[in-house]
Amino acid sequence: MGIISRGFQGRSRETDSRLPPGQFLTQDFPVLSYGPTPRVSTDEWKFTIRTETGAVHSWDWEQMMALPTEDIDTDIHCVTRWSKYDTNWRGVSLDTLLEDVESTHEFVMAHSYGGYTTNLPLDDITDGKAWIAFQYDGEPLEPEHGGPARLLIPHLYFWKSAKWVRGLEMQADDEPGFWEQNGYHLYGDPWLEQRYW
Amino acid sequence: MVGWKVGVVAESRSETPSGRSIILEVPGWGGNIAGQHLDARVTAPDGYQAVRAYSIATSGDGDRIQLGVDRVQGGEVSPYLVDDLQVGDALEVKGPLGGWFVWKPEHTQSVQLIGGGSGVVPLMAMIRSHRATQSAVPFRLLYSARSEEHTFFRDELAQSSPALDVTLLYTRQAPDGWPRAAGRVTKEDLVATTFPADISPSVFVCGPTPFVEAVASTLVELGHHPLMVKTERFGG
Numbered sequence: 447m448g449i450i451s452r453g454f455q456g457r458s459r460e461t462d463s464r465l466p467p468g469q470f471l472t473q474d475f476p477v478l479s480y481g482p483t484p485r486v487s488t489d490e491w492k493f494t495i496r497t498e499t500g501a502v503h504s505w506d507w508e509q510m511m512a513l514p515t516e517d518i519d520t521d522i523h524c525v526t527r528w529s530k531y532d533t534n535w536r537g538v539s540l541d542t543l544l545e546d547v548e549s550t551h552e553f554v555m556a557h558s559y560g561g562y563t564t565n566l567p568l569d570d571i572t573d574g575k576a577w578i579a580f581q582y583d584g585e586p587l588e589p590e591h592g593g594p595a596r597l598l599i600p601h602l603y604f605w606k607s608a609k610w611v612r613g614l615e616m617q618a619d620d621e622p623g624f625w626e627q628n629g630y631h632l633y634g635d636p637w638l639e640q641r642y643w
Numbered sequence: 644m645v646g647w648k649v650g651v652v653a654e655s656r657s658e659t660p661s662g663r664s665i666i667l668e669v670p671g672w673g674g675n676i677a678g679q680h681l682d683a684r685v686t687a688p689d690g691y692q693a694v695r696a697y698s699i700a701t702s703g704d705g706d707r708i709q710l711g712v713d714r715v716q717g718g719e720v721s722p723y724l725v726d727d728l729q730v731g732d733a734l735e736v737k738g739p740l741g742g743w744f745v746w747k748p749e750h751t752q753s754v755q756l757i758g759g760g761s762g763v764v765p766l767m768a769m770i771r772s773h774r775a776t777q778s779a780v781p782f783r784l785l786y787s788a789r790s791e792e793h794t795f796f797r798d799e800l801a802q803s804s805p806a807l808d809v810t811l812l813y814t815r816q817a818p819d820g821w822p823r824a825a826g827r828v829t830k831e832d833l834v835a836t837t838f839p840a841d842i843s844p845s846v847f848v849c850g851p852t853p854f855v856e857a858v859a860s861t862l863v864e865l866g867h868h869p870l871m872v873k874t875e876r877f878g879g
Contacts, residue, residue, distance in 0.1 A: 451685040451734045453727045456693050457719050468694050477852045477876050480743050482859035482869045628742035
């Protein structure tokens with residue numbers, strides 16, 4: 447327990463097992479990004495997976511929309527300490543996209559329109575844990591929240607759910623992405639409070 | 644990353660009707676870069692804790708730091724910091740945090756700062772760093788506040804400073820005789836008062852999300868390269 451701040455009472459003491467340590471619940475949907483919001487039209491949008499052999503798997507918007515979709519109802523947790531419960535998304539599972547991808551590498555770098563990157567272990571984006579999401583609450587995903595499509599990896603802090611995603615690159619080592627080079631944790635488990643270096 | 648450090652309030656000053664600047668003495672802080680933020684933790688007598696992030700208005704070496712805090716309606720921590728915290732009280736801080744939204748004196752590119760409301764806080768750290776190092780790098784600040792009384796660091800910003808140009812815009816109420824009517828920052832304001840894209844200034848935009856969205860998008864329209872426009876957003 448830290449030192450007591452005189453006069454601070456705080457709010458509810460209800461323990462909530464859904465809320466990771468150090469988080470608070472919000473009804474809003476705050477926006478976090480390091481620069482201007484890129485405007486990417488679905489006409490030019492493309493999603494690409496590259497492997498160490500040079501193999502390239504890619505989908506344009508129409509091809510992505512033709513894949514089986516899933517509805518995801520999940521809590522999300524931002525490293526800036528807000529959590530939001532019961533968010534509703536629709537997207538394509540990365541299991542579907544990775545089905546025909548052959549690689550011996552165990553990590554990926556996600557790349558976004560606008561230059562953002564974030565690193566992930568392959569194990570964290572397979573087996574029903576990650577999606578390319580393009581709808582939020584039944585509506586097309588807004589640009590501020592990563593539209594037309596973003597990663598959705600709800601078991602990690604939300605900076606890992608890269609907005610404006612345009613591809614994955616398989617990588618041999620867990621090289622750090624953008625925020626990971628700028629002070630954030632390499633992995634980002636909200637339940638372990640892996641916020642910063 | 645280092646752990647929590649105790650900060651004792653050395654000074655606290657009302658800046659606006661809803662905002663306050665708080666100077667903390669944090670033994671072992673060790674300094675920070677202009678633009679960085681910290682996590683502040685407050686603890687109730689029964690051990691309950693709450694943590695929020697706040698921008699730092701100061702930079703450089705030393706263990707004395709200044710925060711600028713705006714009261715969030717219905718918030719849990721900011722009303723306490725703004726309304727209750729007094730000189731001599733203690734809280735804990737962790738940091739400094741953030742390696743992107745920062746300015747260092749060795750950066751030679753012209754700098755355009757654009758702040759909305761309490762979003763001026765990290766920009767103030769950059770202005771102070773610029774001033775303290777007697778930097779010749781051209782600096783401009785465009786600051787949008789609700790009204791004159793809602794302007795953080797009003798007196799300090801009114802002082803002239805070499806190589807710094809300050810423009811104040813008011814969204815709700817402009818002072819009598821002010822050359823521009825009250826209103827939100829427009830494309831015309833940006834054209835008239837900020838560095839143009841063709842000199843490739845380094846741009847820092849901080850404020851509430853709708854403000855930052857609007858300003859950053861307009862800057863890109865005006866030809867600024869997106870990677871030259873660094874943003875920090877707060878609020879829902």
